[in-house]
Structure formats: structure tokens, C-alpha cells
Amino acid sequence: MKIVNTLADLRTALAPFQRPAFVATMGNLHDGHIALVNQARPLGDVTVASIFVNRLQFAPHEDFDTYPRTWEADCDKLRAAGCDVLFAPRETDLYPEPQTYKVHPPAELADILEGHFRPGFFVGVSTVVMKLFMCVFAGKPGGVAMFGKKDYQQQMIIKRMVKQFALPIEIVAGETLRAADGLALSSRNGYLSEQERTEAVQLSRALKTLGEAVKSGVAGKREQLEAGAMQTLAERGWKPDYLTVRRRADLLPPHAGDAAEPLVVLGAAKLGSTRLIDNLEI
Numbered sequence: 571m572k573i574v575n576t577l578a579d580l581r582t583a584l585a586p587f588q589r590p591a592f593v594a595t596m597g598n599l600h601d602g603h604i605a606l607v608n609q610a611r612p613l614g615d616v617t618v619a620s621i622f623v624n625r626l627q628f629a630p631h632e633d634f635d636t637y638p639r640t641w642e643a644d645c646d647k648l649r650a651a652g653c654d655v656l657f658a659p660r661e662t663d664l665y666p667e668p669q670t671y672k673v674h675p676p677a678e679l680a681d682i683l684e685g686h687f688r689p690g691f692f693v694g695v696s697t698v699v700m701k702l703f704m705c706v707f708a709g710k711p712g713g714v715a716m717f718g719k720k721d722y723q724q725q726m727i728i729k730r731m732v733k734q735f736a737l738p739i740e741i742v743a744g745e746t747l748r749a750a751d752g753l754a755l756s757s758r759n760g761y762l763s764e765q766e767r768t769e770a771v772q773l774s775r776a777l778k779t780l781g782e783a784v785k786s787g788v789a790g791k792r793e794q795l796e797a798g799a800m801q802t803l804a805e806r807g808w809k810p811d812y813l814t815v816r817r818r819a820d821l822l823p824p825h826a827g828d829a830a831e832p833l834v835v836l837g838a839a840k841l842g843s844t845r846l847i848d849n850l851e852i
């Protein structure tokens with residue numbers, strides 16, 4: 571695996587190839603990331619991963635400084651997964667001057683759910699992803715980028731960005747990988763104490779229970795069921811931000827007439843000082 575830091579070195583490494591298959595990460599890689607790399611590999615003629623903890627998507631009170639950085643282990647995992655090129659820019663490589671041009675996704679998609687609780691988050695994500703795409707794919711139409719469904723809203727926003735800017739990149743969504751008890755794999759799971767780790771599965775259980783209740787036809791009571799699910803978690807000591815049922819197409823709440831509409835249940839809640847997110851398509 572070739573490791574490159576600068577845009578010039580990345581372009582040199584990718585020069586012989588036409589169709590990069592790309593996985594963007596912030597490092598601290600787990601099996602979910604590696605599954606994306608494995609899915610990406612057959613889709614292109616060179617497999618590229620990036621590791622970059624993107625300051626732009628962290629609010630000042632969030633965990634940018636303490637975000638787990640596990641460089642050696644990440645390199646080993648990517649090498650073992652058959653990644654060909656690892657792009658690991660320093661901040662000054664990716665942002666040689668303050669990034670004052672930014673991508674602002676539409677409020678109706680980016681200021682709800684995660685965007686409501688993390689204002690500016692999707693501006694930071696969209697901006698860095700657009701920039702990483704320019705680094706990896708410039709002059710190479712026909713490439714593929716994989717994004718995990720664990721960050722459901724993120725992969726939707728990126729898909730729309732690619733469509734609206736007519737970027738010649740195919741976005742493929744990878745399924746969420748879960749631990750044996752059902753907890754969605756996440757870099758932030760590493761923040762959990764042993765006791766919290768045992769409790770953490772309750773988020774996915776609450777989403778499942780909520781999804782089953784909504785599907786079993788109590789549609790008129792959706793808001794009541796959502797409030798009940800939040801209450802259940804709160805009583806166990808969580809601080810839920812949202813547990814909600816949305817349409818997969820646009821993440822808006824389903825209307826009474828939307829019976830056949832594909833839905834997704836999304837949730838975010840804090841357990842101790844760790845904020846976890848998860849979702850379930852129903």
C-alpha cells in the first residue's frame with residue numbers, strides 16, 4: 571500500500587489508473603470501514619482510502635482534539651484489506667489556506683436531525699468530501715465512492731451533492747456492521763466504559779421496537795410512539811436527541827397517505843458523555 575500525504579503525490583500514485591474506488595474515513599478504523607474497503611475493491615481499478623480528521627465538521631465543544639487517532643493500526647488494517655493507496659493529508663495539505671469556499675447543502679435535508687443538533691456539521695462534511703473527491707477523482711470519470719448507511723443522513727446528502735453538481739462519481743451505500751449484540755460499529759464506541767458498552771445496544775433495540783410499532787399500523791400514533799421510545803431511553807439514563815421515523819426518500823416525517831413509502835427509523839442519544847447514532851430501514 572502506498573501512503574501519500576500531498577495532493578501531488580496522490581495524483582502521481584493514481585496516474586496509471588482510471589476508476590478509483592474510494593472510501594473516505596477519519597481513521598480509528600473498525601470492521602465497518604474495512605467492509606466498505608472490501609466492497610469498494612472490485613468496483614474500481616485502484617482502491618483508495620483517506621484518513622483525515624476534518625476540523626471543519628466539529629463544533630468547538632466537540633471531540634476534534636480527542637478523536638481517536640490510531641495510525642499504525644489503521645495502516646495495518648487497510649494493508650490487510652488490500653487497499654492500494656492511502657491518502658493521509660496533513661491539515662496544511664488539504665487546507666493550505668483557510669477554506670472559505672464551502673458547500674452548503676439544502677437546509678431541508680441538512681438542518682434536520684443530525685444537522686439540527688450539530689449545526690454546520692453537514693457544511694463541514696460536504697466541503698471536505700467535495701475536496702477529497704476533487705483530489706481522488708479529478709480527470710477520472712467513472713470512479714466509485716462508498717459511504718456507510720450508519721451515517722444515513724450523511725450518505726444521502728453526499729448522493730444529492732454528487733447529483734446536483736453532476737460529479738461523474740457513483741456513490742454506493744454500504745450496510746451497517748453490528749457487534750454480536752446488535753450495537754452498530756462506530757469509532758466512538760471506544761469512548762464507552764464497560765458498563766456503558768453493555769447498555770449501548772439499547773439504542774438499536776429502541777429503534778427496532780419503534781419501527782415494529784409503526785409498521786404494525788399505528789401510523790396515526792407515530793409521534794406518540796417516538797416520544798415513548800425517547801422516554802424509555804431517558805428512563806435508562808440516556809439523553810436522547812431524537813428517535814424518529816422518516817421517509818427514506820427525503821427524511822421528512824411520513825404523512826397518513828404514505829403507507830407504502832419506504833421508511834427509516836433514526837436515532838441519536840447520549841450515553842454518559844458519548845453520543846451514539848444509529849438507524850434501521852423498515
Ligand code: PAF
Binds near residue numbers: 622699
Ligand atoms: O463519516 C466520516 O467518517 C466523515 O464524516 C467523512 C465522510 C470521512 C468526512 O470527514
